[in-house]
Amino acid sequence: MTTPRFLEGRRALVTGSVQGIGLAIATALAREGAAIVLHGLGTPDAQAAARTAVEAAGAPAVQVCAHDLRDAAQAEALVHAALAEGPVDILVNNAGIQHTASLADMPRQRWDDILAINLSAAFDTMRVALPRMAAGGYGRVVNIASVHGLVASVNKAPYVAAKFGLVGLSRVAALEYASAGSRESGGVTVNCVCPGWTETAIIQPQIDARAAALGVDRAFATRDLLREKQPSLRTSLPDEIARVVVWLCEPAAHNLTGAAIPVDGGWTAQ
Template sequence: MFLKGKTALITGSTSGIGLAYAKALAGAGADVVINGFGDRQAIEAERLALEAASGGRALYCGHDLSKADQIEAMMIEAANFGGVDILINNAGVQHVAPIEDFPVDKWDLIIALNLTSAFHTSRLAVPHMKAKKWGRIIQTASAHSLTASPFKAAYVTAKHGLAGLTKTIALEVATFGITANCISPG
């Protein structure tokens, strides 16, 4: 229970890798804030399971991470829940199409969810972390943060950007007891 007294916010955490992060953090004693979409009853069941695992608290915030005002609302809820000591930006989507056929709306959504949301959550979490002189920012990038694949223009662009954003954050916050890292599965 080495994370007792810490609160973790994990985006894209109602299933998959994000939910696994939430379970691990709750198991280590952290209060958790989960975010994502899906069946409300299934999400509530997971939220209750997270509370049982940690003996602590779990909050679900279903905000749309493609919208800055929704991200700000989620971060306010998280601040009222205890602040964000650990931020894991895991939300993401993908669309596959040749560059000349890539739908602009899909490009905008992928960049918003996979990159811009991480910028907003990070910028809003850092003041709390600085005040506590401790924080962890973890971005789920992918192998595509290091290489390219055909037909994935937006996804590869977002993941390369996420790696650069994380490096910049790490340099800016290192003297405050805060770390920022990418995990690149794949």
Template sequence: MSAGDLIGRRALVTGAASGIGRACAARLVAAGAKVVAADRDADALAAIDLDVEPVVVDLADLDAVDRLDLAVDIVVNNAGLQHVAPIEEFPPERFSYLLRVMLEAPFRLVRGALPHMYERNWGRIVTISSVHGLVASPYKSAYVAAKHGVEGLSKVIAMEGAAHGVTSNCVNPAYVRTPLVTNQIAAQAKSLGIPEERVIDEVMLEPAAVRRLIEPEEVAELVAYLCSHAASAITGASMKIDGGWTAH
């Protein structure tokens, strides 16, 4: 995808202040899109140094989500968070919070954006799922449940949107070099009773063939491709960037 491919398109990227979201926002801007960068962290959003329209919103506030201007051609559902704990110790309110941010909010965003997309007979929904949308790991019940749920939601959107020129796909990375990943190293170490320095090699990267963290820009490149005309026949798919995690 080159500069100008998305001229005339308006895109919404959630969790855009850092990590994968920021990389996606930058890549879509480079392709010519007007990008609405949404995040709950106003200071981080102001510091991203991109030509975007910043919108401060907490996706856990579903009423606030419904009030957003969703006249957009592209939605990148990226915002996410993690909580690591055994099921019997997992706080129920935290479980609900993760599902609200990573499953209910994407539903609300797509629900609000589809009428505009249908009117223009063109739209792209890209959801940053996870390898954990396809397989499970212990101690991540809410995250795995939310990602499995959004995989199903994406497929329904694909089926309903096809007649209107709208595609819907998931991108499924393994561990990406983001604050979400670095912040859970200590939590994983505590849950498993091992030193933090062993978590990346022995836990995070143990199932993968490519033994390195994925860079946010690698994910953003696939997101941009899925927004392009060349990807117009790709819908209802789950595109893995997992270093071979699920190959065995």
């Protein structure tokens, strides 16, 4: 006898989901039976590959959107486009960009873009989606923050500001919707997942550069890079982050709200 997939009949919108952590999350939700709304500005080939991956994982339906989240109107329009095809029971705000430079040298436009995509877009998607979740008695918002939503690092002023803001925004929303729904309906929760070093394309250049500079292999370079911050000396895999998100969507997680969950190998425990 097969185990029922607990998200059958549910629908999930995952921003920034044509690659990396976002695609892993969308795929993991699809495995549990959720219909998926993919989002990203990737190439048509990347979008098609993402669609194929979530369909293969078991998504009963897939919608693909390519709204530019730097524009507040586009962020809001993304949710309305998803709602036009059906309910949005799960919202994962994963889209994010990064740029490293000192505070004095950070281009002003980079500040605007990072704050818009990493923080303001989540505000806009949440304010459209959450009232509808509350009306149905079930909803899950999972915002992919970062260890940098809990601690700071140099040369990342806009990213750290956005991620700290995302944690605070999530806590406010969690309080406002804490009483929506019931144990039976599943309730409405808002949480952050805060990854540390994770195996994505973003960190690959840093690992490659360190390996070249030290004349070592990738495994040694990875441990050397992590030694500065992450005591486990192990990266997380995107699918491991996705499993945390899936667990937060379970009915049993109805009372876990307003949390910022670090998946950081002990980074923030120091």
